[in-house]
Amino acid sequence: MLGVETFAAPVTHFEEIFIKQKIIPIPGRLDHFCGVINYKNRILPVINLHFLLGLDQTKKRDTNTVFVTKNLAEDVAVMVDNLGPILPISHDDVLPEPVSINIEKAKYILGEIYHQETLITILDLRSLII
């Protein structure tokens, strides 16, 4: 969840999920990163999805879940408000991303799916690696 919107990403890209990891800011004005974390003695950038997707920045206390990715060009951490359950979906149910979406944001999105009357945007985590 990011604010009021729900997003999903292929489970094959999830390495680990944890709550309230200490995030160290990166010097400089780099809005697409929340900072860095020490993940098993490796320093990983924490991606600011709110910024990349053009969503309103949630209050800090609402954003407390971080997941680390795998099977991407490089491992990164991603900060979200919270994570829901694993949903099995069929490729046939995935709708293309709406045409109205702006090009900048479209590159992060694989498509959309309706699940129990909720619209879920499917993220392309590969595109987060800058």
Added chain:
Amino acid sequence: MKDPYKYFKIEAEELLENLTRGLLDLEKKPSDQNLIKTLFRYAHTIKGAANVVKLANFSGLAHKMEDHLALFQDQKKKVSHDDITILLDAVTMLGSIIEAIKRGEPENSVDTDEMLIQLNVNPPDFETHECVIIEDLSQKELPLYENPKLQNVTIQTPDKNGRNLKPEISDSESNIRVSFQKMDQITNLSNEIQINNLRLKKNKDTLRNMVKQAKRIVLSHETVHGTGIKKNFNEFQDHFDNIVTELEHGFERSASFSYEMNSMIMDTRLISVNSDAFFFEKAVRDIAVETNKRISFEIKGKELLLDRALLEKIKEPIYHLLRNSIIHGIESSNARKKAGKSAAGVVRLKFEKHEQSVKIICSDDGQGLNPEKIKAAAIKKNLINKKQADEMSDKKAFYLVLMSGVSTAEILTELSGRGVGMDVVKDRVDSMDGSMDITSKPGQFTCFTLTLPASVNMTDVFMVTAAGQHLLIPLKNVIETRLVDFNEISYETGKKVISFQGLPVSLIPLSDLLGITMKNNHYEKMKVLLVKGHSEKMAIVVDAFGGKKTVLLKPLIGSLQKIGCARFSTILENGDPAFVLSVAEFFNRIKDIPVQSADSKPETIQPSILVTDDSLTTRTLINGILENEGYKVQLAQSGEDALEILARDSFDLFLIDIEMPGINGFELTSKIRQSPKDKETPVIILSSLASDEHKRKGIEVGANAYIVKGSFDQESFLETVGNFV
């Protein structure tokens, strides 16, 4: 998928290195029959190896090299300079085939036909005989390229009688080959243990102190709980002390073992400069051949042992330096003769190892750097303007050659002159957290000195705090820490400076360099860190000093490499990540070019403002505010004064007071509006007259904004100014 060439590539690269080294030696000792035999053996071995893995073109070329070398055996033919050139070219081509294979391309993607023709000599009689042997070898040796346990065998090649065909273990002390990546992982882990030990050592006294503190608390309650508690506590403390002593001994033993292990690992990483010397010798030879110059090349410090990673990383920059020395530095034979120099140009490469650093000095006795030519090239590339060039010292001008696009070469050649190369050197040195010094004397010499940290993993840093973040600055860049009083700050063309050893040094808050917000303390003395870059100094304001630390450097992963101000990261004792900042990048950020002084930003970037006010206080106040924001300010104390200035200069904005003796602000504005040159320039009236009537009149005469001094607010003032420039 299994790589059929895995072991072939390893062996072939080693043999090609040996061949290059040997051929360079052969040029110096052309009649050394043992050396010729050895080279023949290398060519033969590599040919056999290529046959095994069915690389026909590779094998064919190696075979021709073998034939060529055979001509020199028993002095059938004298080794000539051209022979060495052809053979070295053939080795380079074999290297290209290996590179192609690494990229997954077929070996015939490298065209060997021309090289085969060049190497075509009358083959000696024993050629057929040797070929038969090779065929046999190819079948027998097949397992060598499949069996990783046999990685460190040396193929004993057949002598003329075909003996010694079997591979033998090269050394009775069996060795294993470890990938450099794995070696790096081992080093990192070992360094982590070292850093962790430092942390444990720092905290090991804490336990004893805590018990002492507990004892004091207990004793203070003795009267309440009776004397029994003291006895009980003493027993507890004895027991506790014994355990702590045991722990301390255990820790000290572990620390000692891990220190020893770390030292051994670091030693394992060391290789002699000599092992790479051939690379530089070949580079110099190749360029000399290409440019038709006679070069006497000398390497000093070959015996030194350096970290393999460092040597690997510095190869390319040294290559560029040598290339520049020969192409731009060393003059033609005629010019040298005229200058009374020896016919052969002297190029020297010297390695020096110091406690914490490695120095690499590359010098030549050529024509030296010409500061005027360099400046002209930089002006042409719009890297500096004429004024900056005029003010620039020769020494600073030398550093312009490190910038992309600056080349003083009159003719562009394949080899050099495109102004790339030196910027590669600078980038690599910066990325290795090193520094560079350039000295030169026209007509006499040029000398580049690279200073690099001896360890590529561990470094000493100085910790500072800014905006609540712990940030690390390489200790080698830190000159001193200082508490600076506000009255020690002066201004030089709009920039804050403090004095260091009698010279002004730019004073910049770390927040400005990094784009972070620091606390603003107007009451205390400022905490300032004086740092040095390649050739300049800077004073950085921080929130707090944290002291010296030894840290393990972790390279930044892909996404983070785009953070310009940090080169490395590390994990602090408390587990938090921290960034090691690049001082070189600080200098890049405060100016357009590394050699430019902070106060000479190109005029076009700074909007110019003419402030006209009869009050000294107002003029000084406004000047300070605007200059701090980077504006170029000129002051006029009256309307007449302003008109005089306007007759010769143009501005981007006018700030005008109304009540002035002589020509008042309304009249001045009106005159500006009538001037063809200045009529479009915005005018802001800054006056203590707050009535609507005055404001209306101001607008009527052509002012674009009206600010009342009585309600002066710096932020909104700057915003208004910003709207017009």
